[in-house]
Amino acid sequence: MASQPLSDTLLLARLRERDPETLADTVKEHGRPLYRAARGMGFDQQQAEDLVQDVFTIFLQKLDDFEGRSQVRTWLFGILHWKMRERRRSLQRDESYDAIDASFADWFDGKGHWVSHPEDLERLFASKEIGLAVDECLESIPLQQREVFLLREVEGLESKEICKNLQISNTHLGVLLHRARHKLRECLQGKGWR
Amino acid sequence: MAMIHIMNCREIAVLLDSDGARHQPWITRVQFRVHLLTCWHCRLLARQIRWIGKVAREAMGTIAEPGADFEERILRHLSPPSKQS
Numbered sequence: 001m002a003s004q005p006l007s008d009t010l011l012l013a014r015l016r017e018r019d020p021e022t023l024a025d026t027v028k029e030h031g032r033p034l035y036r037a038a039r040g041m042g043f044d045q046q047q048a049e050d051l052v053q054d055v056f057t058i059f060l061q062k063l064d065d066f067e068g069r070s071q072v073r074t075w076l077f078g079i080l081h082w083k084m085r086e087r088r089r090s091l092q093r094d095e096s097y098d099a100i101d102a103s104f105a106d107w108f109d110g111k112g113h114w115v116s117h118p119e120d121l122e123r124l125f126a127s128k129e130i131g132l133a134v135d136e137c138l139e140s141i142p143l144q145q146r147e148v149f150l151l152r153e154v155e156g157l158e159s160k161e162i163c164k165n166l167q168i169s170n171t172h173l174g175v176l177l178h179r180a181r182h183k184l185r186e187c188l189q190g191k192g193w194r
Numbered sequence: 195m196a197m198i199h200i201m202n203c204r205e206i207a208v209l210l211d212s213d214g215a216r217h218q219p220w221i222t223r224v225q226f227r228v229h230l231l232t233c234w235h236c237r238l239l240a241r242q243i244r245w246i247g248k249v250a251r252e253a254m255g256t257i258a259e260p261g262a263d264f265e266e267r268i269l270r271h272l273s274p275p276s277k278q279s
Contacts, residue, residue, distance in 0.1 A: 023272065027265045035264070039257045049260050053271050060272060104211075105204075112202025114235040118242050134253040152213070153247040154254045159213060174212030181211050184246055 008072055016063055027056060030076050033155055037077065040150045041084055041143065051087070055079045070164060077157065078165035081147070088143070101182045119189055137187035141180050148173060149180035201225055206236045210243055 014022035031052055038048035058079050066075060109115055138146060148166070151157045157165075163173050198221065201209075206229050209215045215226045230237055261267075 020269075020273075024265070024269055027268050027272075031265050031268060032260070035260050036254055036257055040254055045258060045260065049264065049267075053268050056268055056272055104207075107207075108202075108204040112204035114203050117235045118239045120238060120242070130249055131253045131256055134249050138250065138253070149250070150254070154251050159216075170217060174214045177213055178208060178211035181243060181246060184250075185242065188246075 034080050054083050074161040081165050101179050104182045133191050137184050141183050145176045145180035148176040
């Protein structure tokens, strides 16, 4: 438990000294995950590369202000989030706090029991076309829901890291995750994965 | 003695979908686990959620990588120009 903050402390100290090797290691470790996240949010290759470049530029500019209360990775993804918002005004906050997606509610009867069982999507896992279907379905999800889903499921960020970066409450994060997952589920089923 | 609210499948499904179980009081977390052990439908939903995460990770893994010199270009951009004497 104690080794991680120490490691980050050392890392930050070296980065503040602009140690080239540490900077290269940091870019190598985080550059491609940041690029992938930007691509997942619909930016093309050039835009994603520019965004990542901007993220590291700001990272170095603000390094002396960073108090080290979050991990470097969390901070980098936070910068990426705000840079993406700058570039895409449509990445607006999804203020919907309805706990349950309306179509999700239809799956249950008045007593909260399943009306029919959820689809066993996994049996179609071997299909070569599933990757394309998932890509298309991801694109159909509203941006903030998509961002939360990708940060959680693909980049493996902890809930508290996502909440900090996106400046949302844990409850709101849960609602966004639920809506993203349910839209993906419905989209995949709609494409015939049933 | 306070009555314990027994969660139904819909409430369990929302906790699953929102990654919400870990933030619940211990009694709710125990009930959540016991429910999953005994309810095939909710277990199927949990498996479906894991599967969706897995295929999303795989789909994102197929995104075209940036050029081989991606990191080098970033580092060049970050390096201050060398001072000329």
